[in-house]
Amino acid sequence: MTQYDFTGRTVLITGAARGFGACAAARFFEAGANLVLGDLNEELLAQALEPYRDHGDRVRGISGDVGEEATARKLVELANEAHGGLDLAVNNAGIAHGQLRLEDIEDSDATDVVRVDLLGVFYAMKHQVPAMRQRHEATGRDCAIVNVASAAGLMGAPMLSVYAAAKHGVVGLTRSAALENARRGIRINAVCPAFARTDMLDAALRDSKHGPEEAYRRLVAGVPMQRVGEVDEVVQAIVWACDEANSFFTGQTIAIDGGLTAF
Ligand SMILES: NC(=O)c1ccc[n+]([C@@H]2O[C@H](COP(=O)([O-])OP(=O)(O)OC[C@H]3O[C@@H](n4cnc5c(N)ncnc54)[C@H](O)[C@@H]3O)[C@@H](O)[C@H]2O)c1
DSSP, X not given: OTXXXXXXXXXXXXXXXXXXXXXXXXXXXXXXXXXXXXXXXXXXXXXHHGGGGGGTTTEEEEEOOTTSHHHHHHHXXXXXXXXXXXXXXXXXXXXXXXXXXXXXXXXXXXXXXXXIIIIHHHHHHHHHHHHHHHHHHHHOOOEEEEEEOOGGGTXXXXXXXXXXXXXXXXHHHHHHHHHHTTTTTEEEEEEEEOSBSSHHHHHHHHHOTTOHHHXXXXXXXXXXXXXXXXXXXXXXXXHHHHOTTOTTOOSOEEEESTTGGGO
């Protein structure tokens, strides 16, 4: 991914301690960006920041729950204080509920998923957009936001109904905010992965009533490429969507799903 150059640009990434978020942090760092990393898990975040210990001027992080508006505000404040502004954001933090029929999902689990996955992206953009407008006015350069939705944001997902509803909501927020900001120097898109090899997928396979191996077999049977995705295959699309060369690209959802949503 060395063709990208984000030197002097600041990218904020949520859920950055592992999975897509940690990989995106590494790719943006390699391409020269300054990083502001957030995660709920303080200990995991400290571990994720460790490789950047000698680059404290370029990489900063704070823990916090994206489902609380204060976290969104603090992350943007950190970008302003540490790096003089915010150019790019990857709103990636998310959770899933257990695989259950709609009527069996506990109210508290449904509320958590909507709060983190949907309101988390709303709070994030609520604070990122004004900061990016300022940045655009100051630099004349385009800013970009990528929200991590899901293939479950584009199609029904049996046993994951509330998660699917929250991710459909992320797609709605993305399109609407993209339209509001189309002439204000901020491009806003969503990536929609299906089944990529992260801790979130491992946990879902582990918890399956069929057992992890049978669950994996059933899962990939429905994917045209007959495999799950690798983390970097999703992160490629995130970085690409942030690249300034894609200056006419906004309001879109990119499915990275081995062909799943092509049916
Ligand atoms: N892995 C997949 O197959 C897959 C598929 C579709 C969509 N997604 C989406 O991709 C995103 C990242 O998923 P992943 O697979 O890398 O998951 P992951 O569980 O490996 O990593 C998620 C990270 O987000 C953090 N996080 C969780 N809740 C948080 C909160 N309330 N506030 C701040 N940070 C929080 C976790 O601590 C963790 O570090 C999520 O939005 C998920 O819904 C994943």
